[in-house]
Amino acid sequence: MEKPLLVFWQCVIGPKLYQIYPNSLPRDQQLTHLYRKNISEIVSDSILLCLKASFGIFRMIWPLCFWYYYQTDSFTYENGISFVENAICISIIGIYFMLIRFSRYINPTYQSFAKELLNLKTNPTKEVRQTFLSNFDFSISHWKPDYVMNTSIAHEMPTVSSLNIETTYAERILHYPILLLGYIGINMIGRRLLFPGSLQIIRFIRHQYLLNGRMNLIVSYRAKRCLLRTPDGNTIDTVFIDRRPSELGQTLVITCEGNAGFYEIGCMMTAIRNGYSVFGWNRPGFGESSGYPSVLSEINAIDTILNYITEQLHFPIDQIVLYAWSMGGYAACWAAVHYQSIHGLILDAIFDDILPLAQRQMPSFTSKLVEKAIRYHFNLDNVHLLKSYNGPFILIRRTYDEVMNLTPNRFETNRVNTLLLHILPYRYPHIYKFNDESMLLLREYLSANEEQRATLFNTYCSDNLQIEIDNYRSEHSIVFYPCSFGLYCNSLRYY
Structure with missing residues (x-):
């Protein structure tokens, strides 16, 4: 009696199942390996997705809401009670539709997945976990990390002197008000403009492409998927293709994708086709990686990856090449500076400084606001980093980019x-x-x-x-x- 109850509860609270990997890539257009949801699960997932999207929108606009209620003197006891009541109702709706997922229990595919997941919990060895990841593609938000980096060595944000930005007395007086506006602007729209790949709508549009890309890596190239925990608490979804028996495979290429790129459909294939060992990862907030993109999360992610590669995969630093595309150049340059003995650095279509590109996209009267927001929150200055790197690097210029x-x-x-x-x-x-x-x-x-x-x-x-x-x-x-x-x-x- 205990086993069916455990399976039932696992079906209710379990992760989303995307697909069961076939033994080989399907040659026809029949996607029989994809998980087919029943109507009840489709409805519950859709409602939960809408609630999640609404919460994300609220996180973006709450400063405007706060300002509006303050201006209209709407901060009253009655409005506070009404807000709490609405929040409770929304929470109950979310819990209700989460419980509707019990319909997974009558789906034989998900029930089989739930049983395998329960068996894994009783025997969580490294080999069994890897076998499970090689058979099932699912949401790994609750998956126990394969590697956790010591939180005591978390990095701090580089400080920026206001004297380098404010040149007049008036600008120094307005330093903190503009800094506050910059913080609000970055968190409302700036982060999403700089990293559109973190948007829910982009992930929704590319969902099937990501599934196909992940299946291609795992089925065709026997990629091993693993989850890494960074010092700031984010989990990074990664894949590793080991080709060390061959001569070229002794060199590991770590790919760093652009601001709308994912390892599933990014520049990994360039290194794979040339016979190298390859390590791909999605930055925080991209794909199945948790958190949100920022300078600090980017630094902690690449640092965790390099520690995992040297400690667990046993690649020497001098056999590692960093291959970066566009926005991924910052993480690669930072890693090259702090791991000077890497084999080399390949920078494809990167920039010197993010500020001129950001100012070009915004109205000219916001130039000072954009400068302060970038310098204090997204100071992606590749020139400064490369001046501290003593090794070889290749620059690839996309002439008409x-x-x-x-x-x-x-x-x-x-x-x-x-x-x-x-x-x-x-x-x-x-x-x-x-x-x-x-x-x-x-x-x-x-x-x-x-x-x-x-x-x-x-x-x-x-x-x-x-x-x-x-x-x-x-x-x-x-x-x-x-x-x-x-x-x-x-x-x-x-x-």
Whole structure:
């Protein structure tokens, strides 16, 4: 009698079941592996989703509601009682529709899933847990993390001096009011504009694509899924494809997706097709990862991932490559700075600083407000980080990227150019000097087309340059920046 009751209760409170992985990818369009809900479960899930969306909207607009009630003198005892009554009614409705999920018990597919989940709880070994994740795709919000990072080493937000932002006395007087407006703006709309992938509507639209991508990784490439707990309490959904028996598989590529990207349908496939071991993850608030995106949650997530990889997967740091796309560049750059011995860094379509891109999307009169909000809450400054990184990195410029180009179809305004114009003078101060002819040539080179670049290269780069570079490398196996290369190269015609 006890077993059926446990199964029944597990069906009521259990996680959402998305699909049961097939042994191989289906070749036809029949999605028989997907979990089919009955009418009762569809209704209850829809109501609960609406309640969740309503709560999310309320979290966005509560400052406006507070201001409205304050202005209309509506903070009365009667209105308070009415608010509590409405909140209780909504809670009862939510509990009622959650209990309606008992209809899962009469669904043989979910009942089988619930029984397997109960059996797992009696024998929660690492192998059994991984087998379960390889068979079922479900909401892992209540799944016990496979790795928990010590909370005692949680990072703190970098401080920002107001003196670097306020230049006039009036701006210093208005510092805190503008800071408050910036905080409200960031939490109401700013975070969602910067990270649209965290929006419920985006996840709803891409839900089937994420399921198919996850199935492809687990079924076709035998990816292992695991859940990591960060020091700030977020859980990060990750997958790992191990190819260490092969030579290329000895190198692990960690992918960092953009502001609307997910590991299921992101840049993991680039590294997979080239034969490397690959580790993908969804940032907080994306996919099945909990929390919400922020600078601090991003830092804690990538730090937890690197600790898990070195401690549990036993990859040396010098065999790890970080491959970042767009907004994922910040997490990758931060990791490279704090783990200097990584094998390399690949930065695809990233920016130098998020501020110019954010200001371009907003009206000009909000420029100061946007600056303060970004600097204090989303100060994604990749230039500052890369100046502290001593290892090799590759920059990939998407020439006609509509986001990275401040002026459409003009690749001389691409933010990767600005990034390079800051990094090269810092790394090679004896070659590139600000306001020098070499900087003018570099700007011209970055703004030129392919034919013009070839002409500039042949004109200003002598045949002895490569020999000089090779000699410097042989004499300096470990390089720290700024470096002395070019200090005694007066005979070369490259500056």
